[in-house]
Amino acid sequence: MIIDCHGHFTTAPPALGEWRTRQIRAYEETGARVSPDELRIGDDEIRAVIENGQLKLQKERGTDLTLFSPGAGKMAHHYGDERTSLDWSRVTNDLIARVCGLFPGRFVGVCQLPQSPGDALAASVRNSVTELERCVEELGFVGCLLNPDPSDGYYQAPPLTDRVYYPLYEKMVELGVPAMIHVAMSRNPALHGTCAHYLAGDTAAFMQLCLSDLFTDFPELQFVLPHGGGAVPYHWGRYRGVMLDRGRPPLEESILPNVSFDTCVYDRRGMQLLLDNVPVRNVLFASEMIGAVRSVDPETGRRFDDTKFTIDSLGTLSDSDRQAVYGGNALRVFSRLDSVLKARTTATAAVKEEQK
């Protein structure tokens, strides 16, 4: 089974964005709340966008399953207050659950957390604990997106290793779910979203982890760094060296037991470097389709985000390494995934039995 561990519902029906616009405007103008019940999206609408979008590409590319989360940029945690983020997260996570319900063999949920910047950070972490528990236990999700910069482009939050985040990590460990560390939009004109802020966030988070003893406190905590880890694998020696400079244990001991990288590197040589520099055990297949880059690469005739084509065309992975990157590592890191899939198979079989 080929598992794409990084996909967002970037093609959600327009009603979602319209609800969000109303939510933000109402809060900014009068402090009013917009009820999640006001969002109306039919199953047919969801089916249409998925079947013409992500599912179509899954089939074309020969991938089986996507770990599917709300649009990352659109998490936009800086808007409103912690209630704003909580309502918005419930709305988007419920929508992801509906996608998963309509296509149970194709999508498993990863939730957005109701984070907020500034003074609301601690309260928003507590809300995140509650929302994570709801998504995992009630909706069958297997992970979450954790935004290291809820200020959306100004890096106002403390490092992810700060104790303010510990309640979330306790819950993640308890539930057995990892976080993909993924920034949201950038509202900073100096930091382009997908081509600067995303990569900066990945890189910053990795270094935060390198400087801390977080994994001594949480030996079972698992993180995934998207976009191939930002700048990290390209500068692997810089990180190896700085750990030596600081008398810290090597990356293999201190970081890699708990941190993996996805393969959203839209570059053939970059992909090769990722697979060569980072141990195979720490690389999880992903494409982030349909997302940051949508063009076809004139050099290959394939879309830049067709990372499966890139990996396959490199042809350098052994069979067992290929299996690890394409699915085995995801099943290990997203440790609830296997049982979620089995439960779905059982449920689908029961429905079929009933329909006989």
Add this chain to the structure above:
Amino acid sequence: MIIDCHGHFTTAPPALGEWRTRQIRAYEETGARVSPDELRIGDDEIRAVIENGQLKLQKERGTDLTLFSPGAGKMAHHYGDERTSLDWSRVTNDLIARVCGLFPGRFVGVCQLPQSPGDALAASVRNSVTELERCVEELGFVGCLLNPDPSDGYYQAPPLTDRVYYPLYEKMVELGVPAMIHVAMSRNPALHGTCAHYLAGDTAAFMQLCLSDLFTDFPELQFVLPHGGGAVPYHWGRYRGVMLDRGRPPLEESILPNVSFDTCVYDRRGMQLLLDNVPVRNVLFASEMIGAVRSVDPETGRRFDDTKFTIDSLGTLSDSDRQAVYGGNALRVFSRLDSVLKARTTATAAVKEEQK
């Protein structure tokens, strides 16, 4: 001649840092200024730290010349007001000029600019024009460091493509000097200086340039991105793709005539990727020694920042490409360098003649 285009005076005698501490404290406490004349550093002190530091490594590694600038992190543009930055820049640039005067065959100056964040930005750009002119015309410098984030870790400034910077670009073109786009320190606990903020700044700046028509306005403007361009070469396809998505001309046409990358990639595979993905014409040899990473790589027995060893051990460059990376490209981008070196040779010859 092997030219290292990226070295900072990180080993400056302690009196420099002590002057800076007094400067900051006096301004913060009473708004008072500390005169640059209060800084006392003897030629012998300068000789000692250079001979035991950068010059020693130059000789060991077989490089000839370093384009030498003040400590980048220590530019710390967020302190004080624009006068604070102006005084500090003059002090550090004058010190660089003294290094160059003591070792004329080994160091050529690149100046710090007196930038400031926030409301002082525009005034500080005007001061930067004046200081750049002084450094180039009076001190014989050949380039400058341009900080894309004078807030030092919070990315508060507009993109480098904003018109507020145009007076500086006009002067750079008039003088024929490039800027290395280099952030200073990070005072943001979420962004480690050399392993997050530096790489984030490089990446952000590249994308700012990709989104603008700056080089239509300044076809002769030249920038160097340090640290191998942050995350950019690793994600080269992402940038190629996003230019296609936006209907913009390819990188080769729109960016590479004006932007080069240095070789401060402390990783063998990363270095290979840089040399493979970025046209050789756009790669300038650099090590940033003595700087971010000081350890010896146990895998090679060489220091991580011995980038000459890394490039040589790859052995993939043709003779002409090797010449371009090691010196030819620097002589083209730092277009005053050749005449500065010739003038120094003439001056040295005249002194010798006189001493006969």
